[in-house]
Amino acid sequence: MSAAPEVVPERVAQERAAPHAAGRWRIGGRVQGVGFRPFIYRLAHEHALTGWVRNHGGEVEIHAEGPAERLRRFGDVLLSRAPPAAAPQLLRALRAPLEHGDEFRILASSSDAELDVRVPLDLFTCDECVAELGDRAARRYRYPFINCTQCGPRYTVIRAMPYDRPNTALAHFTLCDRCQDEYGDPLDRRFHAQPLACPDCGPRLYWRAAGASIEGSEAALAAALAALREGRIIAARGVGGYHLMCDAANEHAIQRLRSRKHRPTKPLAVMVPWSGPDGLEGARRVVRLTALEAAALRASARPILIAARALPGPLAESVAPGLRELGVMLPYSPLHHLLLADFGAALVATSGNVSGEPVVTAPEEAEARLAHVADGFLHHDRPIIRPADDPVVRVIGGAVRPLRLGRGSAPVEIELARRATVPTLAVGAFSKITVALAWGERAVVSPHIGELVSLRGRQVFAQVAEDLQRLYGVRAQRIAHDAHPGFPGTRWARESGLPAHPVWHHEAHAAAIAGEYPSEAPLLCFTWDGLGLGSDGSLWGGEALLGRPGAWRRVASWRPFRLPGGERAAREPWRSALALSWESGLPWPQGERLSDPLLRRAWERGLNAPITTSVGRLFDAAAALLGVCHHASHEGEAGMRLEALLGDAPAGSAAPVAVPLQRDADGVWRSDWAALLPALADPQADLAAAGLATASVAERAQLFHSSLAHALCAQALAVRRETGVERVGLSGGVFQNRALCEQAEALLAAEGFEVLIPRRLPANDGAISFGQLIECIAVGEERA
Numbered sequence: 001m002s003a004a005p006e007v008v009p010e011r012v013a014q015e016r017a018a019p020h021a022a023g024r025w026r027i028g029g030r031v032q033g034v035g036f037r038p039f040i041y042r043l044a045h046e047h048a049l050t051g052w053v054r055n056h057g058g059e060v061e062i063h064a065e066g067p068a069e070r071l072r073r074f075g076d077v078l079l080s081r082a083p084p085a086a087a088p089q090l091l092r093a094l095r096a097p098l099e100h101g102d103e104f105r106i107l108a109s110s111s112d113a114e115l116d117v118r119v120p121l122d123l124f125t126c127d128e129c130v131a132e133l134g135d136r137a138a139r140r141y142r143y144p145f146i147n148c149t150q151c152g153p154r155y156t157v158i159r160a161m162p163y164d165r166p167n168t169a170l171a172h173f174t175l176c177d178r179c180q181d182e183y184g185d186p187l188d189r190r191f192h193a194q195p196l197a198c199p200d201c202g203p204r205l206y207w208r209a210a211g212a213s214i215e216g217s218e219a220a221l222a223a224a225l226a227a228l229r230e231g232r233i234i235a236a237r238g239v240g241g242y243h244l245m246c247d248a249a250n251e252h253a254i255q256r257l258r259s260r261k262h263r264p265t266k267p268l269a270v271m272v273p274w275s276g277p278d279g280l281e282g283a284r285r286v287v288r289l290t291a292l293e294a295a296a297l298r299a300s301a302r303p304i305l306i307a308a309r310a311l312p313g314p315l316a317e318s319v320a321p322g323l324r325e326l327g328v329m330l331p332y333s334p335l336h337h338l339l340l341a342d343f344g345a346a347l348v349a350t351s352g353n354v355s356g357e358p359v360v361t362a363p364e365e366a367e368a369r370l371a372h373v374a375d376g377f378l379h380h381d382r383p384i385i386r387p388a389d390d391p392v393v394r395v396i397g398g399a400v401r402p403l404r405l406g407r408g409s410a411p412v413e414i415e416l417a418r419r420a421t422v423p424t425l426a427v428g429a430f431s432k433i434t435v436a437l438a439w440g441e442r443a444v445v446s447p448h449i450g451e452l453v454s455l456r457g458r459q460v461f462a463q464v465a466e467d468l469q470r471l472y473g474v475r476a477q478r479i480a481h482d483a484h485p486g487f488p489g490t491r492w493a494r495e496s497g498l499p500a501h502p503v504w505h506h507e508a509h510a511a512a513i514a515g516e517y518p519s520e521a522p523l524l525c526f527t528w529d530g531l532g533l534g535s536d537g538s539l540w541g542g543e544a545l546l547g548r549p550g551a552w553r554r555v556a557s558w559r560p561f562r563l564p565g566g567e568r569a570a571r572e573p574w575r576s577a578l579a580l581s582w583e584s585g586l587p588w589p590q591g592e593r594l595s596d597p598l599l600r601r602a603w604e605r606g607l608n609a610p611i612t613t614s615v616g617r618l619f620d621a622a623a624a625l626l627g628v629c630h631h632a633s634h635e636g637e638a639g640m641r642l643e644a645l646l647g648d649a650p651a652g653s654a655a656p657v658a659v660p661l662q663r664d665a666d667g668v669w670r671s672d673w674a675a676l677l678p679a680l681a682d683p684q685a686d687l688a689a690a691g692l693a694t695a696s697v698a699e700r701a702q703l704f705h706s707s708l709a710h711a712l713c714a715q716a717l718a719v720r721r722e723t724g725v726e727r728v729g730l731s732g733g734v735f736q737n738r739a740l741c742e743q744a745e746a747l748l749a750a751e752g753f754e755v756l757i758p759r760r761l762p763a764n765d766g767a768i769s770f771g772q773l774i775e776c777i778a779v780g781e782e783r784a
């Protein structure tokens with residue numbers, strides 16, 4: 001696949017006589033591990049220029065010389081024709097003295113390059129490789145591990161940096177002669193493709209089911225497809241771990257998957273075949289896509305996109321019961337392309353893990369841990385060095401927002417406005433754990449790990465923490481952790497032997513936004529989530545913090561209430577509803593039936609009934625009061641169901657209930673949720689009083705969202721009157737709720753606030769590790 005020079009010899013001869021010029025370019029952005037240097041090499045040959053290209057401190061430096069006109073044309077297409085997986089940014093373009101070289105060469109990395117390591121991300125299978133995969137004449141026809149310099153696994157196969165084949169999971173696959181030729185030819189699109197492989201020398205598939213074993217990629221694939229067509233569940237090893245897969249149109253298969261995985265209602269992601277001119281025809285059969293969502297689905301991370309379900313559609317209702325949205329993704333590895341193309345319809349593709357744990361990566365582990373779930377195993381023999389779940393995104397407020405970092409999207413790299421003079425590691429909170437590392441002006445955030453409750457969770461966590469430091473060549477000298485003393489990450493930090501710095505949960509949320517949108521101006525950050533330990537010993541979750549990293553002050557919150565059963569309430573929304581009912585004296589007969597008399601007495605005495613201001617629990621209460629969710633089988637279910645009720649009604653179409661706002665003795669503005677209860681709790685008795693005699697459940701859900709958004713804006717206005725603050729951040733899991741987030745943003749913007757919503761990191765606890773870094777760096781500086 002050599003690119004033929006487009007310049008004809010006569011013209012070259014004429015131009016050789018023309019005066020020569022030289023240019024030098026510095027290119028930043030995503031240019032590592034994406035075939036950018038070979039691209040420059042081919043481009044220079046195409047334009048018959050001499051010079052060189054090399055890696056330099058994570059950037060690419062180019063020197064090219066030749067006739068001025070050709071040099072200009074070369075400069076014009078340098079960025080525009082770059083490989084699809086690259087995202088180059090021009091940092092500098094200068095004229096340079098002539099070096100009079102006789103050819104164009106790829107130079108070894110400059111000596112300081114290792115100081116500035118960029119770990120490349122896993123890349124989706126590029127269009128050229130997909131085309132080859134289906135080309136009967138190609139030697140990699142239907143080869144499940146086809147890749148090139150622009151695509152294939154990266155982060156999940158790298159053992160050590162620099163990113164060279166001996167440092168990857170491919171090291172023990174010796175290249176055959178033909179692969180070796182491609183690897184060594186600068187004009188080949190597989191020049192220096194580190195995971196290069198072919199059917200003769202590379203990894204292969206094998207199948208295991210009920211003691212039987214089938215070797216060979218094509219036979220294993222056929223066995224897997226037969227199982228899927230029979231409605232069975234398979235575990236398939238992919239890029240960052242195993243998926244559990246079954247026919248997404250087969251209600252029976254999905255019910256079996258749900259009962260075996262003890263996951264009665266949590267929505268399951270589906271993978272759809274790549275089809276049609278833009279590849280999205282399969283996706284459009286199951287979800288409705290806006291232009292922005294279509295772009296998000298095809299983006300380089302190839303994420304799971306949460307989008308509106310197409311109804312009626314071909315999928316079983318039980319993929320996402322009771323919800324109007326669905327997580328959908330495109331095939332991103334050659335194996336997935338083959339599976340989906342052969343199957344010809346959507347497959348459920350959910351993480352192959354035990355609930356809350358990191359995704360399983362190794363064959364023996366999969367067969368041991370997923371034995372009760374999968375009927376068969378589609379394995380391969382290319383090791384996965386560290387797990388990476390599929391990333392998840394959702395369009396909120398006109399932008400694509402990550403809900404989970406993972407394969408292809410992490411490690412996320414963020415430039416620090418304040419230098420980390422002491423290399424710092426941060427370990428996150430309790431759930432949705434990520435690990436983050438800061439040194440100098442850089443911070444990196446790992447893919448989603450999960451919870452640390454299980455042994456496997458803790459093992460993966462320890463490995464990722466170690467790997468991040470090793471890959472980037474940085475040793476942490478202190479560890480930031482959640483201030484909650486009982487979290488596993490807190491214990492790990494304290495046992496590490498390094499100085500451990502506790503960070504309050506909601507200050508970490510606020511600092512995460514401040515770190516993503518650095519500014520000298522103060523920030524008012526709403527940190528609404530489930531529960532986190534607050535500095536007054538109560539469980540926060542509805543706070544507004546004012547200030548800057550290292551110096552936050554709580555300025556607004558909600559009326560506190562006691563939560564019967566404490567943290568159990570997260571899975572039992574009826575407890576939150578009962579708490580509000582008891583606290584405000586408004587009867588909720590259904591709640592009393594779910595409770596027992598002892599609970600009331602314990603609550604009255606404050607036994608196992610911690611005080612909270614959590615908005616997440618207000619969502620739970622609303623869902624229970626409206627009768628849509630009394631018990632949640634997964635975190636956030638009540639809020640998701642409540643949001644699903646809104647349907648297609650435009651945000652803010654319901655008139656809000658006026659939520660009283662008053663200052664407490666400490667000067668904190670507090671909104672009183674009690675005003676919301678009549679509209680939620682008892683439709684028979686109280687609706688007329690609320691002016692809602694005919695309101696449906698959907699309208700009352702709408703009213704709840706709308707009232708919260710207005711209460712938020714009222715708090716912001718009250719704080720602005722006193723302090724003049726103009727920047728408002730929205731952080732915490734509650735703001736994954738699109739209706740609330742968009743309405744709050746609109747109200748704030750209408751009042752002239754600058755509104756900041758997380759864009760590079762999730763709004764949920766996945767960003768806590770990064771926030772802990774920002775907070776720890778700022779506090780360290782103040783002390784210094």
Ligand SMILES: [Zn+2]
Binds near residue numbers: 125128146148150151
């Ligand atoms: Zn490719």
Ligand SMILES: [Zn+2]
Binds near residue numbers: 179
């Ligand atoms: Zn080969």
